[in-house]
Amino acid sequence: MxxxxxxxxxxxxxxxxxxxxxxxxxxxxxxxxxxxxxxQLKRRYNLIPNLVETVKAYSKHERDLFTQITETRNRxxxxxxxxxxxxxxxxxxxxxxxxxxxxxxxxxxxxNVNYLDLQKQLxxxxxxxxxxxxxxxxxxxxxxxxxxxxxxxxxxxVFKFKQKDFFEIISSTERTTPEVKL
Numbered sequence: 792m793x794x795x796x797x798x799x800x801x802x803x804x805x806x807x808x809x810x811x812x813x814x815x816x817x818x819x820x821x822x823x824x825x826x827x828x829x830x831q832l833k834r835r836y837n838l839i840p841n842l843v844e845t846v847k848a849y850s851k852h853e854r855d856l857f858t859q860i861t862e863t864r865n866r867x868x869x870x871x872x873x874x875x876x877x878x879x880x881x882x883x884x885x886x887x888x889x890x891x892x893x894x895x896x897x898x899x900x901x902x903n904v905n906y907l908d909l910q911k912q913l914x915x916x917x918x919x920x921x922x923x924x925x926x927x928x929x930x931x932x933x934x935x936x937x938x939x940x941x942x943x944x945x946x947x948x949v950f951k952f953k954q955k956d957f958f959e960i961i962s963s964t965e966r967t968t969p970e971v972k973l
Contacts, residue, residue, distance in 0.1 A: 806942075810943055813937060820930040820933075821934055824931075827927065831923050832920065835913070836868060839861075840861070842909045842913060843857050845903065846893065846900060860890065866879060928958060931955045938953065
């Protein structure tokens, strides 16, 4: 009888260790995935001033939009909370769409090589950001499933593993790809 009890106790302890290590692994995957998003956001932050300056040279009437983009970009760089970061990044995407709409009024700008290059770079960055966001949200999904599912939820409660927030676009209009006509 003692041997059976020891075997059951060993199995429970082994299960606890394995489950705990899976939480640690998933948490590290989330950190890795976030670093991928962070890299793309930094690339976008660095590109935005060049894009704004290029458009600004052609348009003196859109100062408010340029100021808003710059201020929102700077504010976003300081935000650490995932929900707040998602909201500000959604605003930036909307403002960039507005910037592209402004460009429609300036045919010389639409033909400018610098502008076209910046627009291509921004499109590439947005694509990479989308891939990074998908990877991040997949790792968060897996972690959250482990936190909620029995029997993993027992270990989650004991070691205070909490669900993580997804990095998502908040506005439904931002879920569609903007059409940019040149």
